[in-house]
Amino acid sequence: MLTTTFTTAQLRSAVTAAVRAPSLHNSQPWRFRLVDGAIEVRLDPDRRLIACDPTGWAARLGCGAALFNLRLALAVAGTPAQVRLRPDPADPPLLARLVPGTPRAATPAESRLYAAIPLRRSNRLPLRPDPVPPPVRRRLIEAARGEGSWLELVIGSTAVGAVAEIAMSASRVLDRDPGYQAEVAHWTRHFPAPDGVPAAAGGPIAEPQDLLPQRPFGDWHRSPGRDFENEPLVAVLGSAGNTPSDQLTAGQALQHVLLAITDAGLAASMLSQPIEVPQAREQLRLALGRFGSPQMVIRIGYGQPGRPTPRRDPADVIDTVRERKHD
Numbered sequence: 001m002l003t004t005t006f007t008t009a010q011l012r013s014a015v016t017a018a019v020r021a022p023s024l025h026n027s028q029p030w031r032f033r034l035v036d037g038a039i040e041v042r043l044d045p046d047r048r049l050i051a052c053d054p055t056g057w058a059a060r061l062g063c064g065a066a067l068f069n070l071r072l073a074l075a076v077a078g079t080p081a082q083v084r085l086r087p088d089p090a091d092p093p094l095l096a097r098l099v100p101g102t103p104r105a106a107t108p109a110e111s112r113l114y115a116a117i118p119l120r121r122s123n124r125l126p127l128r129p130d131p132v133p134p135p136v137r138r139r140l141i142e143a144a145r146g147e148g149s150w151l152e153l154v155i156g157s158t159a160v161g162a163v164a165e166i167a168m169s170a171s172r173v174l175d176r177d178p179g180y181q182a183e184v185a186h187w188t189r190h191f192p193a194p195d196g197v198p199a200a201a202g203g204p205i206a207e208p209q210d211l212l213p214q215r216p217f218g219d220w221h222r223s224p225g226r227d228f229e230n231e232p233l234v235a236v237l238g239s240a241g242n243t244p245s246d247q248l249t250a251g252q253a254l255q256h257v258l259l260a261i262t263d264a265g266l267a268a269s270m271l272s273q274p275i276e277v278p279q280a281r282e283q284l285r286l287a288l289g290r291f292g293s294p295q296m297v298i299r300i301g302y303g304q305p306g307r308p309t310p311r312r313d314p315a316d317v318i319d320t321v322r323e324r325k326h327d
Contacts, residue, residue, distance in 0.1 A: 005100065013073060014070045014074050017073035020311060022122065023061075025052065025187035025196065026310075027049055029058075041063055043093040052180055053276075057242075058276075060251065061251040064251015068252040072110060078106065079101075080104060081101055082098070083097070085245045120261075122269045127301030127302060129301075140235065140261065144257050146253075149295070150292065151257060153233065154235065163274075167274045167280070167297060171273040193310060194312045195311075234298070235297070236297050239295055241292065261300055268299060268300045272297070275297070281293070
């Protein structure tokens with residue numbers, strides 16, 4: 001029988017998965033609610049990063065990732081959703097509305113991705129030099145394409161070095177901004193908290209010889225003389241454009257790729273510095289020879305499991321529920 005509305009129980013169950021999505025500095029910029037039987041994904045204006053994300057790009061990317069988890073949870077429960085992005089121009093914080101689609105059993109691929117949700121985490125530790133197998137590389141490219149985005153794998157030391165230099169240059173620009181530094185410090189946690197990045201999950205303190213930039217979340221040094229990585233697999237996720245809807249689409253693609261990475265037994269971390277600086281983003285696009293807009297740089301490889309970051313309780317991100325009354 002076709003379900004015409006979602007229920008409070010379905011909302012709460014799906015949000016439990018949605019909140020496991022990544023977000024810049026683990027700021028968790030999302031809220032959810034049930035309105036007339038439809039699930040809404042909304043931007044939380046109180047969690048915008050004023051210095052690090054003045055345009056709201058990262059917040060929309062994170063909400064797109066949460067939307068993908070939400071879709072997976074509903075599909076695995078047998079109630080897949082039809083999604084409309086930004087359905088009401090007069091209500092900008094409303095990013096997506098989900099209504100029930102035709103009931104069906106989850107596909108094996110959906111079930112595997114859903115099982116990867118609690119296992120996915122950013123791994124900021126050094127990765128091993130073992131190469132990522134070609135079938136996995138193809139799977140990641142297809143994951144992005146399936147969500148209306150593209151994934152460019154950066155191959156070869158020269159190409160990786162060029163992307164790394166763009167990322168390092170962008171990081172230096174950002175580090176010169178006192179407001180930016182203060183905001184990163186604000187979201188670095190040296191005490192138990194339901195959000196932000198614990199210092200223990202931040203990875204080692206960066207060294208001058210490192211290939212790729214790192215956020216100053218970590219508070220420990222690695223062994224003297226040890227390089228971080230020589231040539232990790234670097235991928236750039238991009239979208240056709242850079243509108244708010246494009247960013248939501250890219251967020252869904254990002255989470256699909258990250259869950260596919262997790263399911264394949266790999267680790268990953270994200271580098272948004274070259275996306276946060278407009279000139280660096282354009283340099284990155286030109287270096288790749290791509291149309292559209294880069295949305296995230298991803299570092300991929302084999303490594304020990306990363307440390308989990310905390311999440312708020314689903315009840316804390318669900319607004320007052322209003323359900324349609326039936327005669």
